[in-house]
Amino acid sequence: GATFSRKADCQRHYDCVHNEQELTLHPCGVKRCARKGDRGFKRKDHLKEHMRSFHSMDVSKRKPARR
Secondary structure, eight states: OOSSEEEHHHHHHIIIIIIIGGGOOOOSSSOOOOOGGGGSBSSHHHHHHHHHHHHHHOOOOOOOOOO
């Protein structure tokens, strides 16, 4: 089996892969993109990476820091 260096990584894996009841898909908002509905992303960070790499959009990796 797979091992995870952090407990949070293991929990994220479980939530995204093994816990179908709690799964929320994140669809791409680009009009003609096929990654909608059941083809959406299981994780928001994967959607953001898709927007950056596939659509060449300037999407920040993290939320701005609170002050």
